[in-house]
Amino acid sequence: MTTHPHLRLSTMNLQILPDIDELAERAAGLFARSLRDAVADRGRFLVALSGGTTPRPVYERLAREPYGDVLGWKGTSIYFGDERMVPCDSSESNYRMACVALLDRVDIPPWNVHRIEGEIVVAEAAQRYDDDLRRLAADQQCPVPRFDLILLGLGPDGHTASLFPGTDALENVEDRAAPVSLPDSSQGLEHARDRVTMTYPVINAARHVVFLVAGNDKGAALARVQEGDGSAPAARVRPIDGDLTWLVVRTA
Numbered sequence: 001m002t003t004h005p006h007l008r009l010s011t012m013n014l015q016i017l018p019d020i021d022e023l024a025e026r027a028a029g030l031f032a033r034s035l036r037d038a039v040a041d042r043g044r045f046l047v048a049l050s051g052g053t054t055p056r057p058v059y060e061r062l063a064r065e066p067y068g069d070v071l072g073w074k075g076t077s078i079y080f081g082d083e084r085m086v087p088c089d090s091s092e093s094n095y096r097m098a099c100v101a102l103l104d105r106v107d108i109p110p111w112n113v114h115r116i117e118g119e120i121v122v123a124e125a126a127q128r129y130d131d132d133l134r135r136l137a138a139d140q141q142c143p144v145p146r147f148d149l150i151l152l153g154l155g156p157d158g159h160t161a162s163l164f165p166g167t168d169a170l171e172n173v174e175d176r177a178a179p180v181s182l183p184d185s186s187q188g189l190e191h192a193r194d195r196v197t198m199t200y201p202v203i204n205a206a207r208h209v210v211f212l213v214a215g216n217d218k219g220a221a222l223a224r225v226q227e228g229d230g231s232a233p234a235a236r237v238r239p240i241d242g243d244l245t246w247l248v249v250r251t252a
């Protein structure tokens with residue numbers, strides 16, 4: 001096990017919450033504050049949403065009062081941490097989940113939603129998303145796009161976004177987005193073998209990264225992250241000049 005003391009979770013903001021409702025409430029509050037600060041300071045809010053199941057109640061909470069119609073949704077640009085290579089109307093699509101839970105229910109201009117095209121060939125989808133992220137970086141006059149907030153999840157094998165153990169994307173520091181083809185041993189296969197993921201340079205450039213973790217199968221992965229075990233991909237999320245918050249539902 002490779003341990004990086006500087007990565008130890010114990011030096012980061014870890015909040016243990018009693019249930020998923022409290023996690024949704026806490027995450028929605030963080031999201032709202034980040035949105036308001038970004039719009040006030042820079043005139044827009046750049047956020048990358050996580051896929052999976054844990055974030056859904058967070059998105060549903062943001063679509064309800066007091067957030068639904070009072071936040072600066074018009075100044076919000078939505079990106080995604082990753083996407084499964086499925087049609088955008090598939091029940092497996094991270095984009096579809098976000099639309100049903102939030103994006104179709106608040107006043108975000110459609111041209112501000114930057115989905116990953118899950119319906120095309122994975123290499124082309126990754127290239128187009130990489131181009132999109134590079135356009136954002138150029139607009140910011142930065143080498144790497146700097147998001148105000150990136151939401152992430154944690155898989156039982158320690159993956160986050162689609163940065164899975166044993167994949168080339170883990171070592172990809174050149175691209176802003178990368179194609180992923182999961183190895184047969186992967187725990188992500190129940191959804192889709194092929195995915196597109198943001199790479200570490202983009203994630204670690206964020207002003208604030210918030211992990212949303214629930215499920216009784218995450219304890220071992222969380223312990224590995226807390227120990228700074230670099231073989232757990234989530235342990236390598238360490239914003240260079242930003243905050244890192246872990247919102248974790250205490251398992252029974």
Ligand code: 6PG
Pocket residue numbers: 050051052053054055081082083084094152153154155156159160161162191214215
């Ligand atoms: C995905 C997600 C993935 C997810 C974790 C946790 O596309 O599946 O990006 O990284 O966040 O697997 O998923 P749950 O929240 O469903 O446990």
